[in-house]
Amino acid sequence: MIIALLGRQPKIGIAELESICGADALQPLGDHAALLHVESVDPERLGGTIKLAKPLIELSTTAWPKLIDYVAKALPEHVGYIPEGKIKLAIGTYGLTINAQQLFRAGLELKKICRAAGRSVRIVPPQQNATAPNSAQTLHNQLTGPLGMELLLIKNGTSTWLAQTTWVQDIDDYARRDYGRPKRDAFVGMLPPKLAQQMLHLAQVESGQTVLDPFCGTGVVLQEAALAGCNAYGSDVQQKMIDFTHENLEWLAKQYNLNIQQKLEAADATNHKWKAPLDHVVCETYLGQPLSGLPSPAKLNDIISTCDTITKKFLRNLRPQLAPGSRHCLAVPAWRVGNNFRHLSTLDHLEDLGYNHVRFQHANAQNDLIYHREDQIVARELLVITVK
Secondary structure (H helix, E strand, O other), rough: OOOEEEEHHHHHHHHHEEEEOOOOHHEEEOOOOOEEEEOOOHHHHOOOOEEEEEEEEEEEEOOOOHHHHHHHHHHHHHHOOOOOEEEEEEEEEOOOOOHHHHHHHHHHHHHHHHHHHOEEEEEEEOOOOOOOOOHHHHHHHOOOOOEEEEEEEEEEEEEEEEEEEEOOOOOHHHHHHHOOOOOOOOOOOOOOOHHHHHHHHHOOOOOOEEEEEEOOOOOOHHHHHHHHOOOOEEEOOOOOHHHHHHHHHHHHHHOOOOOOEEEEOOOOOOOOOOOOOOOOEEEEEOOOOOOOOOHHHHHHHHHHHHHHHHHHHHHHHHHHOHHHHHHHEEEEEEEOOOOOOOOOOHHHHHHHHHHHEEEOOOOOOOOOOOOOOOOOOEEEEEEEEEEE
């Protein structure tokens, strides 16, 4: 078994894991973790999982004094397996009703216990008001290394899992693929590499297949597809974006020593005929003009209507070019209005266009798969479809 700690939007991470492992192998643990009933999972391409942990024991309590008492008693034997040297120790909790001060006191108590056992320890506390180290702290303090130990207490109903972190996302590598690329275009917005990875998994892309992005922009999806061992096929209505994608893929090949099989062409996605094979389509469609604030109702209706028309034409053009049963993932726009989102009306007519909307057991496909930040008006709704 493996425990996955999920990112900022855990339901998207859950759907990603369900696409990889299957619904029956997945057990959500509260809102921020999942227990995977599998022997192994390749973590390097997981966009929605920030950490993996080895389950040590499930304790039949959620009471903090009892939990920390168990950890204190078990710790001396546990540190005996760590090589000589100064240990870096961190403790984090998920779903438990404790505060940062309680966690800090627990860390000091565990430090005394390690010293009494003859081991030198440096405690790595979470950032202010947090109850678990973030991925940057885990990575930069080498808490998954030979002299590191990050213990996690994860609530599961009336019980608590004690686990030890074994892997953490390389946020520095993500930053390099995002901000270190030679070509970016902040005006039109850029798909985060983590989200592109999740979309590839939602489409169930496998190494060696061809991934088509008909709105390739600066090539983020194609970069992540190439890193996953896929052939990159991209098109965009603007030749400038094709040039940007080409330069970014050439940069990626040099950075990661890849031999990328790529095909790029300037084309309108609403009427273009792509060349087979098209194993999976993974893309961000036209999101409309960037918005810094909510426009008037009339203006918003115009924006939504334009995006709806383009999306419908694209899906209608794409359908006869795809194999029946094939699976794809699109990021389409949704607009936050108050506490709700407005969706494209095209999504209500997918069957008429020749597609089935994929449903998930552990996430609601309509409400949970909307990637957004609190200050954003335009969100990305992840649409996972199969061809009828």
